[in-house]
Amino acid sequence: MMKNNHFARFLPNLTGIILTMVFLGVILLGPKLFSYDGDLGRHITIGNFILDRGEIPLQDEFSWTMYGEMLVPHEWMADVFFALANRMMGLNGVVILTALIISGTIAFIFNQCLTRSGQFFGSLLLILLGAGASSIHWLARPHIFTFMFLAFWIALVEKLLKDRRTWLGLPAAMMIWVNFHGAFLAGFMVLGMYCAGLLWEYLEARQAEEKNKRRKQMVSLVLAGGAALLTSFINPAGYRVWNLGVGYLQNTYLVNGTQEYRSPDFHIQSAWPFLLLIGLSLVLVSIMASHQKLRKADVLMLSGWTVMALFSARNIPLYVVAVVPILCQVWGKLEWPAFFRKRDERLLLIENSPRLPAWYFAVMVLAVIFLLGKGIPMDLHMKGNQFDATIFPVKAVDWLEKNPQSGNGYNEFFWGGYLLYRLWPEQKVFIDGQTDFYGEQLTRDYMAIREMGDGWQTKIEDYQIDWMIIPTKSNLAQTLMNDQNWNLLYQDETAVVLQHER
Secondary structure (H helix, E strand, C coil): CHHHHHHHCCCCCHHHHHHHHHHHHHHHHCCHHHHCCCCHHHHHHHHHHHHHHCCCCCECCCECCCCCCECCCCCHHHHHHHHHHHHHHCHHHHHHHHHHHHHHHHHHHHHHHHHHHCCHHHHHHHHHHHHHHHHHHCCCCCHHHHHHHHHHHHHHHHHHHHCHHHCCHHHHHHHHHCCCCHHHHHHHHHHHHHHHHHHHHHHHCCCHHHHHHHHHHHHHHHHHHHHHHHHCCCCCCCCHHHHHHHHHHHCHHHHHCCHHHCCCCCCCHHHHHHHHHHHHHHHHHHHHHCCCCCCHHHHHHHHHHHHHHHHCHHHHHHHHHHHHHHHHHHHHHCCCCHHHHHHHHHHHHHHCCCCCCCHHHHHHHHHHHHHHHCCCCCCCCCCCCCCCCCCCCHHHHHHHHHCCCCCEEEECHHHHHHHHHHHCCCCCECCCCCHHHHHHHHHHHHHHHHCCCCCHHHHHHHCCEEEEEEECCCHHHHHHHCCCCEEEEEECCCEEEEEECC
């Protein structure tokens, strides 16, 4: 028996298995992590700028349309991480970094589910649904850091409710989070929901002891939140990072024009796990309502994040972080048949038995690094981690590197980050995916030219555009190729390069 117990220490537990499975799942996605989003190139370029110059850019040096304008580097630490990963292993390094962050976060959430529910099967079912739902936004971009930070943030809040001495965790976490991604605002939204829930319970409480407990918890959260608010100003842009986040969300034109801010489309399969989670949450909460009350904070978190995820698909991963542990806790409070409970307790005992560190996960990561380093593709289509030439103007940029163009260039919005990745600093862009920086007017002017709207030719003259790199099949490209004032310099199945004769 002792030998068997000793041997069991070397076996993986379910947390480690989930960590490994999600890691490999993200590795299999490979180039899809940056093919569905055009910003990775910009993040790597800005990260390289910081590493090479030892300074964080506070003025734009990447576009000619906004050159010298004040820049709020709200993702600078994430940019540095992506740049370092790219320097070490190219795009393979970026994929590995993304896989580590996503898999580590999913494993952490699963651990929180086990802790809050004391249930094995429920935690497993819900974390698998949660992983499937959050995969809709598994991309190599700074948003994944918010996915990770929000999970830790909620765990810190829960810890603070039990022990007031842990209040320093929130301001410390915020000081880091605010430099990784602008969605640090989600942390304060969570605090608001918890405080509102405690106030609700305080007002409903009839016993003085209960009122006093809720009052102390509220004071702890308010003080810790106030300290976190102060540390949120510890970033290169100071208070302007708040102006950027809040101001952008208030601009309906920019928000509505961004695909990820739109509601999820439940007619596509990638949104089905999220739909199942919503359905399951309705069932669990309905059953729970007839047995025991949920904490008011949990009610607000569940309803609030559900609404935000339905309003914007971008919030689905954050919904998973915030809601799945709550659903697991509800699952754990339900009355299950005896035979089910016994098997669940047995598996939970095995899961919580003493184990060695996840050596098998470390071996798996090292094996992936070795294989990718040897040039062996590991993505589903076995094409390797590279920019897709049918999506990005890979061949056209190869030509531009040999035939650099002078003057002001106009580029496809989605290609801005890739052009910076390949051509900066010799070539600056007209626009890239950072619409919160470029603002509404420039974005409208870009769209007017792209869609050949009213006055589009006048805007070309106003901006003194000398050349363009745009999609071959676009109406703009087809029109200009038949315009005697424009010369076709290069053409392939993805992009054309056109020069304006003046």
